[in-house]
Amino acid sequence: MKSNIRNAYYLRIVIFLSIIIIPIFNIDLKSNQVSEIDNRMLMNFEDIFTDSNDSRSIFNNASSYLNDRIGFRTSMVSLYTNGMDMLFDELVHPSYEYGKEGHIYLKLPETAVNLKFQEVFSSFIKDFQTYCNEREIKFLYTLEPNKSTIYPEYLPEGYNRSTENLDYFIELLEGKDINYLSNVDTLLNAKEDPEYKDILLYNKEYDAGHWNETGAIVGFTAIIDRLNELDNRVGRFDITNFEPEEYINETLVASNFVINEETTNYNLKEYNIEYIEDYEDEIIRHENFRYFTHYKNLTNTEGPRLLIFAGSYFNNKEKFITGNFSEVMKIHNYRNVIDYEYYINIYNPDIVLFESTEYTNTGYHYPINDMEEKTYIKSINNYNNLIENNFVYVDNKNIQKSGINITNFVVPIESDDLLYAYVDINNRILDCKINVVEDNLYVEFSIITSELENIDSFDLYFISKDEERYQQINIIYNY
Known part of the structure; x- marks a missing residue:
């Protein structure tokens, strides 16, 4: 008799631990997953550290990551939600809750004033x-x-x-x-x-x-x-x-x-x-x-x-x-x-x-x-009466391009006095992104490929940090 009671006790423990452990062992570690029940992207692991200077934020993000990714989450939430509604007329859901007269609202946390x-x-x-x-x-x-x-x-x-x-x-x-x-x-x-x-x-x-x-x-x-x-x-x-x-x-x-x-x-x-x-x-x-x-x-x-x-x-x-x-x-x-x-x-x-x-x-x-940290790029039309000066070197031979319907250009440059860069293609001025990768400096821009038809060159314009000088460099480009 005591043996049967003890076995039943152990069985309950095994069932209880299985309910806890099995979902954890089936946690979804894949990146960029969409939640079918939340209509949103699940939190990625790297998102935990979005604000690395705030330990409370990291803790909250880690908790959210576990809640998002735990195994069998969709089935458990659906079963629990519909059961609570039928039995107790309560809407228990990660995204929704009941208001008065049967109105449903998105989850209503206390407003964080920011x-x-x-x-x-x-x-x-x-x-x-x-x-x-x-x-x-x-x-x-x-x-x-x-x-x-x-x-x-x-x-x-x-x-x-x-x-x-x-x-x-x-x-x-x-x-x-x-x-x-x-x-x-x-x-x-x-x-x-x-x-x-x-x-x-x-x-x-x-x-x-x-x-x-x-x-x-x-x-x-x-x-x-x-x-x-x-x-x-x-x-x-x-x-x-x-x-x-x-x-x-x-x-x-x-x-x-x-x-x-x-x-x-x-x-x-x-x-x-x-x-x-x-x-x-x-x-x-x-x-x-x-x-x-x-x-x-x-x-x-x-x-x-x-x-x-x-x-x-x-x-x-x-x-x-x-x-x-x-x-x-x-x-x-x-x-x-x-x-x-x-x-x-x-x-x-x-x-x-x-x-x-x-x-x-x-x-x-x-x-x-x-x-x-966003860099606001002034329009090139803001500049008048600048002095032409050489302060940028462009490596013409190593220009990279990629894409089919959209062409992406990466132009390696050398300069320690560059503020803004622009490109003139068919009399349309595009603003360039200035990017630093492993201490190497690049000018980057993208354009619809059809706009490059029937042209064999474009002009890059550079503005110095003191905004008093400019440099124009013609880039030979064969479409």
Whole structure:
């Protein structure tokens, strides 16, 4: 009898330890993995040390890495989440939680006030705007709201929502004279408009992280109106180009959590848009944030070219904006926007639209160090009456190029007095990146390969550190 009790006791211990140990031994160590239930990239090991000077941050990141990567995570979370909802009417999920009257919100941690980030981010946007305007490119920044900002009345009982980050950020945008649109105000105003009084701009349950397509139409109408003020070729949003269709959503976005909610989508009546795949495999993007689209409008060839840096609020919503432009190129904004010169060199847009969302305006998506260390490149047109001088040596014989549809140039140089570098190709000035690799200095730039046809040379221009001297070097190049 005692033996049976002892064996049962040991069996419980083995089962308990197996439940703990087996998931740990099946931890996912692969890089660049996507979570099906969180709709995001899982944290990579190197991300643990993003802020190596902050031990608390490293500890929190390590904990997040383990939570992300532990074995059988998707199955365990789905089973537990649906079970808790059926038994206790509780939504226990890594991304979502219940508010009042069955409304679902993204997970609602206590707001971490970070005024330093708002200052650095707004200064980065200001420099970005100046960069574009100096090159005769129109610029607009747009801010999208959280669902909790538009519908705070359905938040969980007792949740203390802070708007300190948002309020201070908008104050900075105003004070720095940034051309911006707050769709926070746009959606709050629409919510009170009789036309939308009884229509939700975010779904009650489905996709709590983004506006629904009705909310998107409100937001995109405001965006297009503002872009039309910058360039009257844009025109206005025309709802008659779309027809509504009702959908039933059976699970939350990127989750196996069961729902049954009807939502309205809007489909183009005539699809005159061509998707361009030519550059998708070559254009450089951050390994964790790779969303990319490029469309040509077959019926509006005279419209302006629009380059967008945007997040998931714009995913699958390009249909609301493509009709107003000859081309629309969209790059995932997180981290990629730091290298805006690279994308502008390639796409040569008429207008740049930079969008971010209230809940993503944090140091993870737009690292403070990267923004603070960003080199702002003045336009070559700012310089007049410079003295020609030799302070750069270019090794013509070792110029490297790569790529098929996009050609990337790497030009080895020698100089200890170089501030900026530019290249003139077919009377178009591109800004060059100055890169140091193992004490070797390089000038780098990328351009669409078709722009190199029928040319056999290009000119490099260099500006000295004192900004009083320049040097021009002709590079012989056989296409």
